[in-house]
Amino acid sequence: MQGTERQQQKSCFGTAVAKCSSAIYNMEQMVMFPSLLRDVPMEQDASTGHGTRDMYEYYIMLKSIKASIENGLIPLDEWNSKLTIMDKDADIVENPNLEELFYSHFGGLLHILNCLTKKANTLTKRYKDIIGMSN
Structure with a gap:
């Protein structure tokens, strides 16, 4: 029972x-x-591979993402107007499978949030190591 609850x-x-x-x-x-x-x-x-980010870049990215999570990306009215413009400009499928789209995006978003959480925890641990506060 605990395994199912933990997975949920x-x-x-x-x-x-x-x-x-x-x-x-x-x-x-x-x-x-x-x-x-x-x-x-x-x-x-x-x-030292090409195109890899250093910890400072991750720090800035994570702070920015947190601000977007807490405050939103753009005001809802502005977002709705952008969607209206996109609908007029693009070929939108008349009857998309909304349930399938929802679960696809929802699963992707959960995966991204878990990855960001791991990055933040790793960065915090590595910073502690740098300043000599490792456990």
């Missing part, structure tokens, strides 16, 4: 958003000197 908690959108926001908040509270994160690869054993 993992796939709950509100829980995923709360965990992500909490992890980013903890990261913000811990990281007092974001400049220490410059040129530090996100993964400890990461090679």
